[in-house]
Amino acid sequence: MVKINVLYEGQLHCTLTHGPSGSVLSTDAPKDNMGRGEAFSPTDLVAAALGSCMLTIMGIVAAKHNIDLKGTTVEVSKEMVTVPLRRIGSISVIFHMAGGVPQDKRTMLEAAAHNCPVHKSLHPDVQTPIQFIYP
Numbered sequence: 001m002v003k004i005n006v007l008y009e010g011q012l013h014c015t016l017t018h019g020p021s022g023s024v025l026s027t028d029a030p031k032d033n034m035g036r037g038e039a040f041s042p043t044d045l046v047a048a049a050l051g052s053c054m055l056t057i058m059g060i061v062a063a064k065h066n067i068d069l070k071g072t073t074v075e076v077s078k079e080m081v082t083v084p085l086r087r088i089g090s091i092s093v094i095f096h097m098a099g100g101v102p103q104d105k106r107t108m109l110e111a112a113a114h115n116c117p118v119h120k121s122l123h124p125d126v127q128t129p130i131q132f133i134y135p
Contacts (some may be wrong), residue, residue: 011036033086045080046118047091050128053118054093061112067105071098090127101133106134 029035
């Protein structure tokens with residue numbers, strides 16, 4: 001179990017503290033939802049979690065197979081919907097893979113990304129188009 005403490009600072013701004021490490025980050029409501037947009041919104045964190053989780057799981061699998069993913073980047077785009085209620089409608093994920101990933105290992109790495117815990121935790125109504133671009 002991991003504890004995260006959240007302090008409401010007022011004006012739709014929160015400070016989050018990660019119990020095990022003491023790392024701190026802030027959230028703010030987005031400008032289109034009464035906020036100032038001065039930090040990640042809570043739904044931005046969901047999108048960021050998806051991208052980083054997918055790449056982390058790929059990294060675990062890559063390490064087991066002596067594949068170097070250093071330099072791989074992920075572009076995550078989140079879109080909100082408002083009907084029938086405000087929620088995340090889609091999170092698009094584009095991987096720009098590092099050079100040198102063997103052709104015969106790509107399917108295995110891509111399957112690892114699709115099976116990350118965050119991806120498996122998202123509601124099925126959230127669309128998650130995923131693309132892998134190799135040099």
